[in-house]
Amino acid sequence: MSKKLLLLFITTFSFLTSTFSQFDVKEKITNLSEDINDGKISLIVSGGEVPYEYFWSNSSTPLTSHFAEKLTEGVEYSVTITDANGLKTEKKYIVETESFQEDINNTFIPVVSFLDKIIFWDPFYSLGLYDNIIRDSSEEILKNANGTNKTTKIPIVVVWLVLGAIFFTIRMKFINIRGFKHAISLVKGDYDDPNDKGEVSHFQALTTALSATVGLGNIAGVAIAIAVGGPGATFWMIIAGLLGMSSKFVECTLGVKYRKVDENGEVSGGPMYYLRDGLAKYNAGGLGKVLAVLFAILCIGGSFGGGNMFQANQAYEILGAQFPMMADNGPLFGVVLAILVGAVIIGGIKSIANVTDKIVPFMAVLYVGAALVVIFANFGQIGTVFALIFDGAFNSDAALGGVIGVLIQGFRRAAFSNEAGVGSASIAHAAAKTSEPVSEGIVSLLEPLIDTVVICTMTALVIIITGHHVDTGGLGGVQLTSSAFGSVISWFPYLLVVAIFLFAFSTMVSWSYYGLKSWEYLFGKSKFSEYSYKIIFLIFIVIGSSVSLGAVLDFSDMMILAMAFPNILGLLFLSKEVRSDLDSYFARLKSGEIKKYK
Structure with a gap:
């Protein structure tokens, strides 16, 4: 009888301990303005054992941060909260759109995501020709702020x-x-x-074509590349x-x-x-x-x-x-x-x-x-x-x-x-x-x-x-x-x-x-x-x-x-005739058939 009581006590205690150690997560979701990409999610966590680790789905938010900002409205974000004992809970949130431009932006996001998979697809990684994970000089894997591996891509x-x-x-x-x-x-x-x-x-x-290419890419794009x-x-x-x-x-x-x-x-x-x-x-x-x-x-x-x-x-x-x-x-x-x-x-x-x-x-x-x-x-x-x-x-x-x-x-x-x-x-x-x-x-x-x-x-x-x-x-x-x-x-x-x-x-x-x-x-x-x-x-x-x-x-x-x-597909088809035209042009230029006017 005493063994049964002891077992019942241990079971009840374990249940109560587990119950009280569960997380209580309260969130504050804010859309700061009508502009896009300024959503914010803040969390207040109680229960479990501190310190907490926050694994956000967006790579720019650190593991120690209880809030994520500069979020895109209308997009679902997830966060996995882990306490010191390894107890975990996952939450998902959406910053609701509140303006026309946020609605338009949200409409295009899945389209952009689809096109990104095509235009920026990495054939070399897909074929297993190289490892796209970035490592430092000691071969340690470099991490994003949220703990995921940093990777490179050959679009x-x-x-x-x-x-x-x-x-x-x-x-x-x-x-x-x-x-x-x-x-x-x-x-x-x-x-x-x-x-x-x-x-x-x-x-x-020449200047008309140049005016279309010489622009902000020369100023902003190069800075980003460097x-x-x-x-x-x-x-x-x-x-x-x-x-x-x-x-x-x-x-x-x-x-x-x-x-x-x-x-x-x-x-x-x-x-x-x-x-x-x-x-x-x-x-x-x-x-x-x-x-x-x-x-x-x-x-x-x-x-x-x-x-x-x-x-x-x-x-x-x-x-x-x-x-x-x-x-x-x-x-x-x-x-x-x-x-x-x-x-x-x-x-x-x-x-x-x-x-x-x-x-x-x-x-x-x-x-x-x-x-x-x-x-x-x-x-x-x-x-x-x-x-x-x-x-x-x-x-x-x-x-x-x-x-x-x-x-x-x-x-x-x-x-x-x-x-x-x-x-x-x-x-x-x-x-x-x-x-x-x-x-x-x-x-x-x-x-x-x-x-x-x-x-x-x-x-x-x-x-x-x-x-x-x-x-x-x-x-x-x-x-x-x-x-x-x-x-x-x-x-x-x-x-x-x-x-x-x-x-x-x-x-x-x-x-x-x-x-x-x-x-x-x-x-x-x-x-x-x-x-x-x-x-x-x-x-x-x-x-x-x-x-x-x-x-x-x-x-x-x-x-x-x-x-x-x-x-470029068309250029490959037509490159033979361009080469022929080029050879003919330089031959006529050399012979003097193509005249100078100045």
């Missing part, structure tokens, strides 16, 4: 762009190097025949820029070759046309039509997002930071910017080119000049900087993802910045006055050189030479670049405002042309079609200046990157 879109660039470089016999001198002569107008068909000069086509990949990313960024020159040559040659000129002399060209008409010559007309439509849809989406809303949004943010009186006046800023952009794009490619051929040289000289001031102010550090770049490229710290991680950061930034292989630039170059498609292709190879090898490299050198790659001070993107310049040029933040506004403005006017030509390809060419697109484009400028951008912008950026898939 399929970057692989596609880089392999395409390498193939075209070899296929075209290193046209990126041997065509440079002739490209300068063409831009100077030495071979301009006044009777050639087209709407703009070689120089204007912060994440270290100085070594600069080397691989330059290599990718040089290789990208060959991709740009092929797509812009084809852009002119397959362009259409109407009875009024107005030109329509780009990937839509060489994918449709070019592939038809190789018994792949059905595939060509599908790729052309896909490209046009992606280009329109990219023109409204990365080529429009993002530019307006970032220009307003920087302007508001420097001039407090502009705060909370996003819609007004958007209206003014839309009027300025509208005044330019209403006149078509000729009007756009007349603006970009002045803005692009000015802003490039302005930015590069400021960079040179900073570099020469630290002249004694130049040798050290280049040593850091080369050492980081081949002997990189494992904490940065090793050599592969640094290489990917450099290649990724170059690919995103100069858009070589994406195909967009061929739409602008198709409007050039020339009867020789190859000549315009040779002109276009200067774009990645200027955009990536010169301007992006200048940004990287400034960040490294001022030591901002070591201590970012919690800054990122534009702010990091501004701080690096400001350490030598106190008034640079104001100069940066001017540069960013010009970058954003010129990018928008060029992308409006890309989007319009894609729109007309799908919906036909008419005044109604033209003005419908332009009005929608201007409305998106106001929206971009007025609301926070999250998943909507991610979606648009992915559309721009996705343009590379149909475009």
Whole structure:
């Protein structure tokens, strides 16, 4: 009997102890404003044995934190709470959406997640060719704030762009190097025949395409690449820029070759046309039509997002930071910017080119000049900087993802910045006055050189030479670049405002042309079609200046990157005829058949 009582006592005591040691979790869920990504979840835990460990599903929240912030509204987050005795409980929470922009952002999140799995899929990891976990020099696994392993990724879109660039470089016999001198002569107008068909000069086509690529990516994107990949990313960024020159040559040659000129002399060209008409010559007309439509849809989406809303949004943010009186006046800023952009794009490619051929040289000289001031102010550090770049490229710290991680950061930034292989630039170059498609292709190879090898490299050198790659001070993107310049040029933040506004403005006017030509390809060419697109484009400028951008912008950026898939596939089909045209062009140039006019 006593044994039964003892057993009953032990069982009852264990039950009561277990019951009283269970967690009692009270939560406070806060949506701080109508802006996106400012949700907060705070927990008050009682019961169990302190201290508690909090494993949040978002990797940026530390294991010791009882609250998580900067959360996306409408997304489910989980937290597993563990006490000192190993007792666990899991809770799930959602910060409810409370504004239109939060609802829109929440709608796009699953779409972005789906596209991310496609565009940023890592084929090498999926095939078991490498371990994507990042380790330090002692082979210890590096952890995120929430305790999960840090990993690196080799996105399929970057692989596609880089392999395409390498193939075209070899296929075209290193046209990126041997065509440079002739490209300068063409831009100077030495071979301009006044009777050639087209709407703009070689120089204007170059500046129009450059204005779409030289932008915030050169300022913010490079800073992120250096912060994440270290100085070594600069080397691989330059290599990718040089290789990208060959991709740009092929797509812009084809852009002119397959362009259409109407009875009024107005030109329509780009990937839509060489994918449709070019592939038809190789018994792949059905595939060509599908790729052309896909490209046009992606280009329109990219023109409204990365080529429009993002530019307006970032220009307003920087302007508001420097001039407090502009705060909370996003819609007004958007209206003014839309009027300025509208005044330019209403006149078509000729009007756009007349603006970009002045803005692009000015802003490039302005930015590069400021960079040179900073570099020469630290002249004694130049040798050290280049040593850091080369050492980081081949002997990189494992904490940065090793050599592969640094290489990917450099290649990724170059690919995103100069858009070589994406195909967009061929739409602008198709409007050039020339009867020789190859000549315009040779002109276009200067774009990645200027955009990536010169301007992006200048940004990287400034960040490294001022030591901002070591201590970012919690800054990122534009702010990091501004701080690096400001350490030598106190008034640079104001100069940066001017540069960013010009970058954003010129990018928008060029992308409006890309989007319009894609729109007309799908919906036909008419005044109604033209003005419908332009009005929608201007409305998106106001929206971009007025609301926070999250998943909507991610979606648009992915559309721009996705343009590379149909475009490069078409370029591979057509590379043989481009090589033949290139050989013929240089043979005629050597024989004197192609005349100089200056």
